[in-house]
Structures are given as structure tokens and as C-alpha cells.
Amino acid sequence: MRGFLITVLTAGLISPTAAIADTYEALCNENDCQITIDESGLRGPLGFISKEKITQWYTGGDEYNLALGAAGGAAGGTVGLAAGTAACFTGVLCPVALAAGVFGGGKVGAKLGKGKNYFFTVMGQKDDGSNIIQSFRFLNKKTAKKLQKELIQLTSLQMGQVKVIEM
Incomplete structure (x- = not known):
């Protein structure tokens, strides 16, 4: 019995602890794709x-995330500007609406663009x-x-x- 336990313990110590075998859902060129590693x-x-x-x-x-953040900020600012301009046509506080739209849209877009x-x-x-x-x-x-x-x-x-x- 003692020899059997020694054999089992030795085999456990020298064999690999974890096998690699996973499929990951990823993004490849902005499209969903699968990456399989085994x-x-x-x-x-x-x-x-x-x-x-x-x-x-x-x-x-970091430079990739920074670029996405800058692009997100620019897109958000553009959307904010459009929303502010639309608010101006209603005649209600036009300068405030434009400033809030550009700043708020840019900030939200940058945050989303930074993403993970x-x-x-x-x-x-x-x-x-x-x-x-x-x-x-x-x-x-x-x-x-x-x-x-x-x-x-x-x-x-x-x-x-x-x-x-x-x-």
C-alpha cells in the first residue's frame, strides 16, 4: 500500500497541473470571432x-485605449453639439444648451471610448x-x-x- 501511495503522489507531482483548452469570444476587426487555445x-x-x-x-x-477614448470623445462631442443645436431651435437658453451638449457629450463619449x-x-x-x-x-x-x-x-x-x- 505504501508503494502505491508513493507512486500516485510522484505521478501527481510530475504531471501537468492544468490542461489548456478554452474557446474565447473576442472581437476581430470589430466583428465577433472565436479564439481557441489548447x-x-x-x-x-x-x-x-x-x-x-x-x-x-x-x-x-494603452495607446489603443487612448485612441478609442479620443475617438469616443470626438464622436460624443459631435452628438452633443447636434443635440445642443436642436435645443437652440426651440429658443430656450441656446448658449447653455450648446455648451452642455458639447461638454457632456464629449465626456460621455470619451468614457465609453476608453472602455476596457x-x-x-x-x-x-x-x-x-x-x-x-x-x-x-x-x-x-x-x-x-x-x-x-x-x-x-x-x-x-x-x-x-x-x-x-x-x-
């Missing part, structure tokens, strides 16, 4: 990259040797963190680290 690699809308052929991955996007966008790029090679770059984003921070951990586990690469594939 022990063999990563599959996205552009195809499959085996784990041995993933050469680099990264996530981030977690941008990922995974680069590698397809089985035929052609290069592939999968780019996608998530709106949920937990989902992004989970995928980030799975990419580290799958590829043995830290974010931004490059693996050279020899042919």
Missing part, C-alpha cells in the same frame, strides 16, 4: 498556429511555412488575464519574447 496551439479566424510555431505574442494597448479593450497579437507560422498574425481584443479584463496566463504556459514565452524557428 495543448496543440491557437486557432483564430485566420487559421491555426501550432504551439511550436508561435514566435511571439503580446498584449497591451485588451488587445492581443499572436505571431507565428502556419504548417505550410507562411507567416500568420492573429490580432483580436477582449472587453473583459478577467478573460484577457486568463488568456495571457495560458499563452505563457502554452508557448513558454513571456509577452514580447521572440522564439526563432529553425527550418
Whole structure:
């Protein structure tokens, strides 16, 4: 009995603790898409990259979120201006309506634009040797963190680290 317990404990300690196998709902070029990651690699809308052929991955996007925030602010300000102009036609406090519309619309638009966008790029090679770059984003921070951990586990690469594939 003691030998059996030692064998089971040893097997448990040397075997992998968690298997990678998840499908994520993401956004690819503003369209819904699925990203699947498992022990063999990563599959996205552009195809499959085996784990041995993933050469680099990264996530981030403060500049991406900033751009979305600026675009959201501009769009919100434009909508606010239109609403303020419409209020002017009623003849009620035109300058106040315009100022409130532009400022309020810009502020709301910027807040919505900043959103929570977690941008990922995974680069590698397809089985035929052609290069592939999968780019996608998530709106949920937990989902992004989970995928980030799975990419580290799958590829043995830290974010931004490059693996050279020899042919």
C-alpha cells in the first residue's frame, strides 16, 4: 500500500497541473470571432498556429485605449453639439444648451471610448511555412488575464519574447 501511495503522489507531482483548452469570444476587426487555445496551439479566424510555431505574442494597448477614448470623445462631442443645436431651435437658453451638449457629450463619449479593450497579437507560422498574425481584443479584463496566463504556459514565452524557428 505504501508503494502505491508513493507512486500516485510522484505521478501527481510530475504531471501537468492544468490542461489548456478554452474557446474565447473576442472581437476581430470589430466583428465577433472565436479564439481557441489548447495543448496543440491557437486557432483564430485566420487559421491555426501550432504551439511550436508561435514566435511571439503580446498584449497591451494603452495607446489603443487612448485612441478609442479620443475617438469616443470626438464622436460624443459631435452628438452633443447636434443635440445642443436642436435645443437652440426651440429658443430656450441656446448658449447653455450648446455648451452642455458639447461638454457632456464629449465626456460621455470619451468614457465609453476608453472602455476596457485588451488587445492581443499572436505571431507565428502556419504548417505550410507562411507567416500568420492573429490580432483580436477582449472587453473583459478577467478573460484577457486568463488568456495571457495560458499563452505563457502554452508557448513558454513571456509577452514580447521572440522564439526563432529553425527550418
